[in-house]
Amino acid sequence: MxxxxxxxxxxxxxxxxxxxxxxxxxxxxxxxxxxxxxxxxxxxxxxxxxxxxxxxxxxxxxxxxxxxxxxxxxxxxxxxxxxxSDDKHDHIVCVKSGVVREFSDPVINKRLQEIAEENGFILTDRTIYLYGIYKDADKERKI
Known part of the structure; x- marks a missing residue:
């Protein structure tokens, strides 16, 4: 199957x-x-x-x-x-073209875990979206 x-x-x-x-x-x-x-x-x-x-x-x-x-x-x-998926990754989105790229940064992941613990939380999920303009936005218009 x-x-x-x-x-x-x-x-x-x-x-x-x-x-x-x-x-x-x-x-x-x-x-x-x-x-x-x-x-x-x-x-x-x-x-x-x-x-x-x-x-x-x-x-x-x-x-x-x-x-x-x-x-x-x-x-x-x-x-x-x-x-x-189980992998923790984040997204950066072009506000001009709609192009989306994934990224994962162990330093960010570790720091988010620390912030949760410092505030008495057990981190179960998280979402980070960064917005900007992709260098080839005019070539890859998606929106």
Missing amino acids: ALENQELRKAGLKITLPRVKIYQILEQAGEQDHWSAEDIYRILMEQGEDVGLATVYRVLTQFEAAGLVVRHHFEGGHSVFELS
């Missing part, structure tokens, strides 16, 4: 072609790929798949509820999706 089928079953979701195709797209994404529902719809169309945009939104919402994906809401109403 394919990995995506196992993940869908573990999440309690029925195996359907749209779910499998959307999961495969997310699974094949590189670290720097953060796609909106519209991006995923466009990829499906390029692959010749007959899946509507409403279905893509519905499946992504189901994946999010099942803990398979994380939805990031960036400023300006820009939302993108990536598969859930």
Whole structure:
């Protein structure tokens, strides 16, 4: 059985072609790929798949509820999706083009843990979004 089928079953979701195709797209994404529902719809169309945009939104919402994906809401109403993972990483977003890059910094991670402990907290989750202008923003317009 394919990995995506196992993940869908573990999440309690029925195996359907749209779910499998959307999961495969997310699974094949590189670290720097953060796609909106519209991006995923466009990829499906390029692959010749007959899946509507409403279905893509519905499946992504189901994946999010099942803990398979994380939805990031960036400023300006820009939302993108990536598969859930245990690695702690942060994002920097170009406010001009919508390009998203991941980064992970052990010094930041350690300091956040220390801050939580200093304040009597056990850190269970965290999110850092940095905003700026990507040097090649005009070449990579996504928004």
